[in-house]
Amino acid sequence: MDMVTRMASEKPVVIFSKSSCSMCHTIKSLLLEFGVNPTIYELDEISKGREIEQALLIVVQNPMVVPAVFIGGQFVGGANEIISLHLQQALQPMLKDAGAL
Amino acid sequence: MDMVTRMASEKPVVIFSKSSCSMCHTIKSLLLEFGVNPTIYELDEISKGREIEQALLIVVQNPMVVPAVFIGGQFVGGANEIISLHLQQALQPMLKDAGAL
Ligand SMILES: N[C@@H](CCC(=O)N[C@@H](CS)C(=O)NCC(=O)O)C(=O)O
Ligand SMILES: N[C@@H](CCC(=O)N[C@@H](CS)C(=O)NCC(=O)O)C(=O)O
Numbered sequence: 001m002d003m004v005t006r007m008a009s010e011k012p013v014v015i016f017s018k019s020s021c022s023m024c025h026t027i028k029s030l031l032l033e034f035g036v037n038p039t040i041y042e043l044d045e046i047s048k049g050r051e052i053e054q055a056l057l058i059v060v061q062n063p064m065v066v067p068a069v070f071i072g073g074q075f076v077g078g079a080n081e082i083i084s085l086h087l088q089q090a091l092q093p094m095l096k097d098a099g100a101l
Numbered sequence: 102m103d104m105v106t107r108m109a110s111e112k113p114v115v116i117f118s119k120s121s122c123s124m125c126h127t128i129k130s131l132l133l134e135f136g137v138n139p140t141i142y143e144l145d146e147i148s149k150g151r152e153i154e155q156a157l158l159i160v161v162q163n164p165m166v167v168p169a170v171f172i173g174g175q176f177v178g179g180a181n182e183i184i185s186l187h188l189q190q191a192l193q194p195m196l197k198d199a200g201a202l
């Protein structure tokens with residue numbers, strides 16, 4: 001099991017982010033507003049940041065890796081996906097199923 | 102005259118950006134859609150990038166420096182400001198006055 005998969009399965013909601021990125025800030029805020037307690041990894045601040053970024057490239061399949069949101073250990077997507085799910089009222093059910101709410 | 106002020110006064114529309122930043126991408130696209138021909142500096146790609154970023158910190162007065170948009174040599178703001186002006190229908194007149202349209 002790779003590093004990202006392991007970290008993502010440790011908590012119901014895991015967000016890989018960068019502290020310098022306003023799009024990541026928006027998604028973190030959105031999930032916090034739901035009352036979820038997301039586990040946030042700021043890749044530009046933590047010591048293993050570069051290594052995690054490399055592993056994320058494989059999971060996300062795109063050089064634009066942040067934000068990367070995992071719910072219930074599953075990769076859900078980036079900002080676009082999270083916002084779409086939210087607009088479709090599909091995000092809350094997903095969070096409930098994962099035991100995050 | 103500092104580096105940023107000099108670069109910003111060379112062209113009607115100057116955008117300081119980072120190629121890795123999707124918010125910058127949105128603002129670049131918005132201005133391109135107006136038919137403006139913006140001069141874009143990707144601070145993460147050009148050799149003087151770090152130096153320009155330092156100078157920008159002073160102009161922008163905020164560590165969140167990109168995107169930084171200058172119209173007619175004047176600092177207009179970041180993504181929020183540009184989008185607000187656009188929604189208020191105030192962006193196009195500003196671009197016309199600067200000779201960008
Ligand atoms: N479509 C993606 C776009 C993500 C994106 O463009 N991420 C940028 C930051 S805004 C990124 O990861 N850039 C590469 C980097 O920062 O190393 C989403 O909706 O999340
Ligand atoms: N309120 C600003 C936010 C700008 C912002 O947060 N910029 C981020 C990138 S999204 C930044 O400059 N981070 C520092 C860096 O990349 O060095 C705007 O509307 O433009």
Ligand code: FES
Pocket residue numbers: 020021022023024121122123124125
């Ligand atoms: S780095 Fe600017 S939006 Fe992500």
